[in-house]
Amino acid sequence: MNQKLIYEGKAKKVYQTQDPDIVVVEYKDDATAFNGLKKGAIIGKGAVNNKVSNHLFKLLEKRGIPTHYEKEISDTQTLVKKVQIIPIEVIVRNIAAGSLCKRLGLSEGAKLKSTVLEYCYKNDDLGDPMINEYHIKALGLATEEELDTIAKYSFLTNQILTDYLKDMNIELIDFKLEFGRFKGEVILADEISPDTCRFWDSKSGEKLDKDRFRQDLGQVEEAYQEILRRLMGA
Ligand code: TMP
Ligand code: ASP
Numbered sequence: 001m002n003q004k005l006i007y008e009g010k011a012k013k014v015y016q017t018q019d020p021d022i023v024v025v026e027y028k029d030d031a032t033a034f035n036g037l038k039k040g041a042i043i044g045k046g047a048v049n050n051k052v053s054n055h056l057f058k059l060l061e062k063r064g065i066p067t068h069y070e071k072e073i074s075d076t077q078t079l080v081k082k083v084q085i086i087p088i089e090v091i092v093r094n095i096a097a098g099s100l101c102k103r104l105g106l107s108e109g110a111k112l113k114s115t116v117l118e119y120c121y122k123n124d125d126l127g128d129p130m131i132n133e134y135h136i137k138a139l140g141l142a143t144e145e146e147l148d149t150i151a152k153y154s155f156l157t158n159q160i161l162t163d164y165l166k167d168m169n170i171e172l173i174d175f176k177l178e179f180g181r182f183k184g185e186v187i188l189a190d191e192i193s194p195d196t197c198r199f200w201d202s203k204s205g206e207k208l209d210k211d212r213f214r215q216d217l218g219q220v221e222e223a224y225q226e227i228l229r230r231l232m233g234a
Helices: 045-062 098-104 133-139 144-166 220-232
Strands: 005-008 012-016 022-027 030-033 038-041 069-072 077-081 088-095 111-121 170-182 185-189 197-201
Touching (some): 022 045, 045 077, 045 220, 077 185, 088 144, 133 144, 144 170, 144 185
Antiparallel strands (some): 005 012, 012 022, 022 077, 030 038, 088 111, 170 185
């Protein structure tokens, strides 16, 4: 591809297109964890994340959530709207896992009485610290109106994905979303994939996501392929 690379992150590259409103996102097999401290590769991850993310964005669009998705152009590349990313990681939790267990002393898998919404400041140098609505307003990261939209779309996404994945015997434990501004609107951006969600098999509780890489559980590639298979019926 001879397009100009405009951004390279830990798991994705972004290229310019002829259209100033559209960019190409290319998903890589590279994997990092713990703010880049652990590095590796998960063979086939780029293609899985591209296809899983596009599949879920199309579902969410149908249900009324605007997303950056435009068109899949190859196994690992997709055309998306060029948004201005709002530097907030939105985390939605249904079941206790990961950093929530460490922070609050909960055991992994503990049921939460209600859905938890968390915000982190997207800043690698600071290690993506957790922030609240007041920090977001004080730092000017998003307006109150934008934050209301972000919270509304995040809860709705949780509802839609939880119901959808249940039929595939996948329990949606938690996930991370990012939003962007496009022509004055807040839309869902980035990705929704085994890199950014915790997916557990509903029956066995087996982890089918990036925790297999983070925690050295083995069968990492297989877990990513299994998610793709269940979603696409492949
Ligand atoms: P956590 O329990 O480590 O805070 O993660 C919560 C969710 O967010 C989990 O589904 C994984 C996802 N996540 C990301 O997508 N990117 C990140 O950098 C981190 C730390 C978590
Ligand atoms: N993606 C993040 C990193 O590279 C963290 C994670 O997903 O666990 O550090």
